[in-house]
Amino acid sequence: MTLPALALTFFLALAPLLLAQGQMFHGPVTPWVHQEAGKCKLPSNWDPKLRFDPWRSNYALNEVVQLSCAGGFAPSVLQIQCISRETQILWNETATCKEKCQKPQWDSRFIFDQEQGIFNPNEVVKIQCPEGYWPPHMEIKCVTLKPREGSMIPRSGWIVRNGTSAWHPMERNLTCVDVLQVDHETLEVSSTSIKLNWTCRLPRMCPLIWARCRLEHHSSLNCKAEEVKVEEKLQGKEGTFTCSPLQPFTVYSVTISLLPSTILYTRLIMTKEIVPDKPEKLWVDSSTGSLRWKALPSCKGKIIGYQLNITTMRAEDGSFLEFSQVLVNQSVSEYVPPHHTAGSKYLVTVQGLTAAGAGAASQLEFQTYVMVSGQPVGPWPGSAVTVVVVVLLLIPLSAGIIWFMLFRKKKALPSKAEEDQYT
Template sequence: ENCTKPLWDKRLQFSRNNSIFQQNVPLNLICPRGLKPPFPKVICAKELQQVISEKLVYEHAWWGKNKSAWTRIEGVIQCIAILKVGLGNFQISSTSIKLNWTCRFPGTCQDMRAMCRLAESSSRLCEAEEVKGEEILHGQEGTFTCSSLQPFTNYSVTISLPSSTVLFSWLFRTEETVPDKPEQLWLDRSSGSLRWKALPSCKGEIIGYQLNITVRSARDTGFLEMERLQVNGSITEHQLPEHDPGNSYMVSIQGLTAAGAGAASLWEFQTNSSDILHPLDFSCHSIHVISPSQGTAVLPLRPITSEGVREHQLVVATTHNGSVIKSTCLGQPQPSNNSQQPFNVSQQPSAYVAAVLNLTGPINFMLGNGTHGQGYHNTALQPGQDYMALLRLVRRSPQSEKFTCVCYSFSV
């Protein structure tokens, strides 16, 4: 009585390519290269299953031999990969690939060779050097690491036997890192647009550009405007706001990837026909109407913009140090009824918001008269103290923040 071929893994091959096999005749099992059967030898044998009406009922059962012992085979058997690489245990950074491996069949993984090779760069504009990551693996388990790789680049990792049988092959992409700084930045004087050369996606997909633009006025030395904005990665120009001829611009631009912002390129220029840069001095407007006994000073204020009624803040700092003007203008005050509410900027001296004003035209504002308004306190000025006051206008949109300040300085 013969045995029929079991419905096991289709990749399994018997030493005799038949559909029917004789009982008690050992057969060899063979798998494709890189795989092994759980039992190199199998045999079909008659086995008593039960007794029905005093009759013996037999069925065929398959047994497998591994090393020296025969084991009854339960269920379906399949070809098994010789090498196990934990896909969930990959550690990939922007410069390295690390993976753990385990040999499932001791004695078959001697002198395995692991190689790491450049597959392709992320862009034709990116030059990626070939790597020479190669290692002979020993033992039953271990770790293979490809190092000194380039970010955002595809690499293939292959582990093979000395017979060139490939046990593992996988394509990896290293993680992104921050991009290089933009190298080309210029002003298109005919259109008033700031332009730059697009960054290639060599260290990561360029998802945007971050710009910081500082404007100083040629006509008003106490005027300072700073804009922080982010544009899409496909955009390579930004229309500058209209200002008086001869204004000074300082621009920093950074590329953005998922890993963050890269190094900034800095550029300074003026909106005149000359390519020669004439540095503009920044100095606060002097205040002369001061009453030390009452702790007040009169500031001649006018709206920063003509775009209708806008909420202006009057920010006061106890200093004459001009180096803190930028940080004070960009600071984030918090509403409070305290006499002096510090900004959330640790580098600044004590600063507070004295008033919030909806300016529609020029006014003479009495600083230090002790009035309260919208949670802010116009506290009395202290005799013997140096002060700097900034009339500040903040405009925000989903993509940008613009801070415009006019500076006044005085001593009480």
């Protein structure tokens, strides 16, 4: 046998042995991976930061291995599996370690749906600004970016998209922008109107801004409030929104929105108080001697009390005797004067009080004539009226009698003179 023939025979005999002992394959999915007796060998040419669990030099067919990375890195896949593909035994994936993404240090007003400091590669995070700020809800994704100029090391970073739009790189740090600014220092609230000054900070959004004012509720449950709904489109970049006519001491909501449904500003505002109406049904209770009136509802302002002005005068000529002013709280609807003077006349006014001041006054005038110990003061009794009538009748009768007597005496004087003349 010649030497070439011997070499060919030796190679043919050795080939099965080499296959049995294992050899290196280069599959379409993995790099060169050593196969030995139907097992997958621990990869030695993958990313050195990779950690395998469990860690062994060989892994059985179909065995699954969990992956992790050292430091601030994360594996490109969380696990790999030893599989059989045609005549090859190999790993189903090729793993690398990717740098994790730090939580973005952007505007502190951003709200993240996941509150953590580090995010894994390909992890998607939802962020949003507080209500009334732009932009609306967004998604950001942790990815591996191209190396910086002059560097060969890949770096992690974020890409962003709005809603269903395509992902795109971030050109700069994101910030929350106040679309509409309301000047709270110049807010004007009266008893009948609300006025607020506004400024639109994003010109392309200004034509889509609407303001609305509507009744929420009256501050007092016993009072009725008329429905009010004022709505208008804000014009230009700044201006004043006015809501009127309104009722005093009533709560209204002012809302400014960006179409279709983003609320930029909302606030409940209560209109100012005014003085109340005058109390009704002011009268004197003859059984107790007390002054009574009907309590006022808090429709124009919260009733905080009542003011009574009491003027005492002489009944005969109306000359001034005394003045007193009394304040009682809002739960009181009667007042007993400390004393009455017989034969005096009283002028009483009662006013409701709110934070805005005293309202219109109810007025009552009454007179006392007699004072019986232990009994309330009242108007003239029936016997006193009878005496007055008798006196009034006797006055003209007495005058007639006196006139008649004087007339007779006057006629008698001339007769006596004549008698003296003839004697």
